[in-house]
Amino acid sequence: MKKKKLVLIGNGMAGVRCIEEVIKLNPNQFEITVIGEEPHPNYNRILLSTVLAGDTSLEDITINDWQWYKENNIELFTGQKVQEINTATKSVITDKFIEINYDELIIATGSVPFILPLPGADKEGVTAFRDIKDCERMINASKNYKKAAVIGGGLLGLEAARGLLNLGMEVDVIHIEKYLMERQLDPKASKLLEEELTKQGMNFLLEKQTKEIIGGDRVEGLRFADGTEITADLVVMAVGIRPNVELAKISGIETNRGIVVNDYMQTSIPHVYAVGECAEHREVAYGLVAPLYEQGQVLANKLHELDDKKYEGSVVSTKLKVSGVDVFSAGEFQEDVNDKSMQIYDEYNNIYKKVVIRDSKVVGAVLYGDINDGTKLLQMMQKQTLISEMAPLSFVQGQSNGSGEQSIVASMEMDDQVCGCNGITKGMIVEAIKSNGLSSVSEVKSCTKAGTSCGGCSPLVSELVKETLGESFEETEQIQSICECTSLSRDEIVENIRMMGLTHIREVMNVLGWQSDEGCSKCRPAINYYLGMVHPTEYVDELESRFVNERMHANIQKDGTYSVVPRMYGGVTNAEELRRIADVAEKYEVPMVKLTGGQRIDLLGIKKEDLPKVWEELDMPSGYAYGKAIRTVKTCVGSEFCRFGTQNSTQMGIDLEKKFERLNTPAKVKMSVSACPRNCAESAIKDIGIVGVSDGWELYIGGNGGTNLRAGDLLCKVKTADEVIQWSGAILQYYRETGEYGERTSAWVERVGLTAIGDVLASEEVRSSLNERIEVALATLKDPWKDVVNDEDKQHKLYNSYSLTTV
Structure with missing residues (x-):
């Protein structure tokens, strides 16, 4: 039987999801062609904000890669726009003059961003936020300009603003309404969100109507209807979207706000269908993913003539994380005069919940800060559950998972x-x-x-x-793969690197059959670490696969500035170092100079472009307060001054820190030396804690003073300072070689077992071998800023290489 020709116009999420459903039902019924305007395979547009923020790359958000189209025998045309649909001859023609015949045609052209018809909207530096190209345009602008204005206080605008903050720009958000995200949140939830985002560095101008974009060839600012102005080097319009119906309209297909479809997603022309944001069903055009996927499933069934399942509309719900804040909304959350609502506000935990009741049924809800009840509330709306069937207020009060339920x-x-x-x-x-x-x-x-x-x-x-x-x-979760790009575990990857002599990240991915050509933000830095651990002298650390904090040797802050921590061995400094720190703080107008818990000085609020000069003028080693490495060795004053001290903890801390500084490890490592069991340096909650006793030293491992508080376990007791350093080196190297990337020593000790670690390190021969290997690794390390401060090319590579999220 000859296959029918199925053509999809649009390579976006809704259309390709429909194709997936078609293939799932019967992979052999259609000869499928997909035509997309962008030069990329199908990607997740929802996650564009993570690309802008530097958390991910295009490869990370790709849903169906090039190989998927090949495996499913789909002919894919990218970078082409369909200019004409000839419904009489049943063919489409692209702007590259390619004519493709169809038996069945799906239009999934999505939507286009609404650009306000303002004077100056055509200036350089004005952009929408809709696709990868827009992200690239904004990222490039952030390298040369510092002041951004986002017009639109909806979800898209706030995501754009968060991304621009991460890129180091100052951001004003202009919104014509009284409160943010008015389509998803009620005034109370919106106000809470505004307060949180203001703390993160966003500046909000509400009830402001933009009248004009001012400047020469490039944008220089905005002028508002009330006569006020602000400066801006970049303007992002995020004021909404509209269905992309132009192609359908010129092809004689009925359109209104969107392409008009019936309950089977059929248009006014036989054998032509529409799904996604471009479609209008019962006078509603949906912009969220879930309804669009429901439409795709109905259409797939229709194309296969399997049943008469109809699309009857969707109960729209939104579950989001807006700049780190969880919010949920569904249904009609703005109550009418006859509606009743249940509300709670937990000011201490910043949690707000509101449920709207009509005729004893839940018709809408808004959750802020705690969205665990969202699924249950959505079920109640969809099934029209009577409120009397639920325990009073239990779901609003967050008791749904409580005892006995x-x-x-x-x-x-x-x-x-x-x-x-x-x-x-x-x-x-x-x-x-x-x-x-x-x-x-x-x-x-x-x-x-x-x-x-x-x-x-x-x-x-x-x-x-x-x-x-x-x-x-x-049990099964403990041996899972390191990420979704591969089925291999950490041990399998390391073993293959050793056995097969793999020396580059791409080589690892190619030889070991990675599902993604570029990997992702989980596996790239992990492979980079494992290669450096296995081949310490041959492997060249790949900056592109480092997290942004590690590349910059500075912690990015929520306002886009950076925190710089120079190293102070054992927490000891001198007048000359302090004078340099003070000079830098004054010269670069550092907003805050703070003492850290690791006995160092933190310079907070430094601009990205000032980092090289700051390091040059400090002329101090990086404190590595940013990476997966030995961070600090905290000390008490020790026997030299303290009347209780039994050992010279300060000198021991300095010796350990100088010995192991810059050493790359699976996760951050904090060390501490206390001169006596009073533990003033908090040795009991460090990755490696050393405590002086009357006849020597005790070594503790696996402590953690963070979220998952854990007291360290006593591993051994030694007599001399040399033994402390030898045992510490062996512990660190064994952890380096057996720890999973991102795994703190606290989790490592619990996974491997204290007894097992002790048995391995009890052998002096094994300790010596481990120390020999750590010496090789240490010999390759150097302060990363020594070669960077006077080299603009290296600075450019450091700043603009593959950007991974901070962890």
Whole structure:
């Protein structure tokens, strides 16, 4: 039987999802062609803000890579725009003069950003925020300019503002309404969000109407209707989108606000369909992912003539993380005069919840700060559950997982949605686990795509996997792959690097069959570390695969400035160093100079472009307060001054810090030396803690003073300072060689076991061998700023290489 020709115009999320559903139902029924305007495969537009913020790359947000199209025999045309649909001859013609015939045609042209028709809108430096090209334009602008204005206080505008802050720009957000995100939040939730984002460095100009973009060839500022002005080097318009209907309109297809479709996504022309943001169903054009995926499923069924399932509209819900703040909204959350609402506001924890009730049913909700009840509330709206069937206020008060109650996933029906973005139900996930033998969250996400769009449902997916797998969940999760780009574990990757002599990141990915050509923000830095650990003398550290803090040797702050911490060995300094620090703080107008918990001085609020000169003028080593490395060795004053001190802790701390400074480790390592069991340097909660006793030293490992508080375990007792350094070197190298990337020593000790670590290090021969290997690694290290401060090319590489998120 000859295959029908199915053509998709638009390579975006909605259209390609429909193609996925078509292939899933029957991969052999259609000869499929996809035409996309952008020169990229299908990517997740929801995550564009993470690319702008420097957290991810295009490869990280790609949904279907080039190989996927090949594997499914899809002919893909990228970088081409369809200019004409000839519905009489059933063909489409692109701007490259390629004519393609169809039997069935899907229009998924999405939407276009609304650009305000303002005087000056055509100036250089004015952009929308809609695709990868817009991100690149904004990133490039941030390298030369410092003042940005974002017009629009909706979700897109706030995401753009957050990204620009991360790029080091000052950001004004201009919004014509009284409060932010008025389509998703009520006034109370919006005010809380505004207060939080203001703390992060955004400046808000509300109830402001932009009248003109001022400047010469390039934008220089904005003028408002009230006569006031602000300066700006970059203007981002994020005031909304409109369905892209131009092609349909000139082709004689009925349009209104969008392309008019019926309940089967059919347009006014036979064999022509529309899905996604360009489609208008029952006078509604949807802009969120979940409804668009529902449309794709209905259309796939229609094309296969399997059933008469209709699309009858969607209950719109939004679950978001706006600049680090969790928010959820669904339904009609602005109550009418006859509606009643239940509200709580926990000022201490900054949590706000509001549920709107009409005729004893939940019709809308807004959650801020704690969105765990969102799934339950959405289920109640979709099923029109009577409020009397619920315990009074239990879901509003966040008691849904309390003692004696079922978990959320346990109470869900099999047809309840877990992942709204991808239309994945509980039953689909359970079936995937059982049918495919899935044993980890990453495998479930890869197989079903649940949790791979906005990521808001990831905790629910994890809980469902845990419930389905039962007792085997924890065991299987411990041996899962390092990321979704590969099925290999940490040990398998390291073993292959050693056995096969792999020496470059791309070589590792190619030889070991990575699913993504570029890897992701999880595996790239991990491979970079493992290669450096296995080949310390041959491997050249790849800056592109370092997290931004590690590349800059400065901690990026929420306002886009940086924190610089010079090293002070053992917390000891002198008048000359202090004088240099004071001079730098004064010259570069450092907003805050703060003593750290690691007995150093932190210079906060330094501009990105000033970092090289700051380091040059400090003329002090980097304190590595930013990377996965030996950070600091905290000390007490010791026996030299303290009447209780039994050992010279200060000198021991200085010796240890000078010995191991700059050493790369799987995660950050904090050390401490106390002169006596009074533990004034907090040795009990450090990765390696050393405590002086009357006849020597005690060594503790695996302590953690952070979120997961853990007291260190006593590993051994030694008599001399030389033994302390030898044992410390052996501990560090064994941790370097067996720790997983990103795993603190506290987790490492619990995973490997204190007894097992002690048994390995008890052998003097093993300790000597470990110290020989750490010496090789230490010999290759140098202060990263020595070669950078006077070399603009190296500075450019340092600043503009592949940017990964700070962790």
